Amino acid sequence: MYHRAYPNQKERSMASDADKPGFTFGALAGRWALKRQILDRLRGVDQLRMTGIAVFERKSDLAFLYREEGRLRLANGAVCNTSKSYIFQEADDGFEVYFNRFPSHLFHKISLVKDGESLVGSAVHHCGCDVYKSTYRFDRLEFSILHAVQGPRKNYLSSTCFSR
Numbered sequence: 001m002y003h004r005a006y007p008n009q010k011e012r013s014m015a016s017d018a019d020k021p022g023f024t025f026g027a028l029a030g031r032w033a034l035k036r037q038i039l040d041r042l043r044g045v046d047q048l049r050m051t052g053i054a055v056f057e058r059k060s061d062l063a064f065l066y067r068e069e070g071r072l073r074l075a076n077g078a079v080c081n082t083s084k085s086y087i088f089q090e091a092d093d094g095f096e097v098y099f100n101r102f103p104s105h106l107f108h109k110i111s112l113v114k115d116g117e118s119l120v121g122s123a124v125h126h127c128g129c130d131v132y133k134s135t136y137r138f139d140r141l142e143f144s145i146l147h148a149v150q151g152p153r154k155n156y157l158s159s160t161c162f163s164r
Helices: 021-026
Strands: 032-041 044-060 061-076 077-093 094-099 108-109 114-116 118-127 131-136 142-151 154-163
Touching: 021 077, 032 061, 077 108, 108 131
Parallel strands: none
Antiparallel strands: 032 044, 032 154, 044 061, 061 077, 077 094, 094 108, 108 118, 114 118, 118 131, 131 142, 142 154
16 A cells, blocks of 8 residues: 655644634545436536445545445436545645546645635636536535536536535
């Protein structure tokens, strides 16, 4: 087993104030139910739906291993199993998401700000000719992730809701 080192890894305490992003980061620990819908924006139809479980497993004081597993239903009715994983690491004003491979690469950095009773943040990731615009929204008992993806052969919205 190897140790992963991520940028900005330093000693600091988790924020305990509910208004600070560190509170949301620490609250991710554990098991979540997830529901995902992917909408094909070119045709205006559901491309797929997924239901499953996501687990945030603490790997250090500042990082979680995120794993999801579920059942994917395609537009044609076919069903298959799916899974993926990322590393979530606490950052000064939010968190960073890394692809869970070696060597790891940053997917995006999310800076969180207050929006009413919620914390929200967004980022953009370029992958070749494709552009991923991501928005995270954390509410008291649930959170959501929206990825708007555009590229030469891609144009879809992926919306995932997480709840306990």
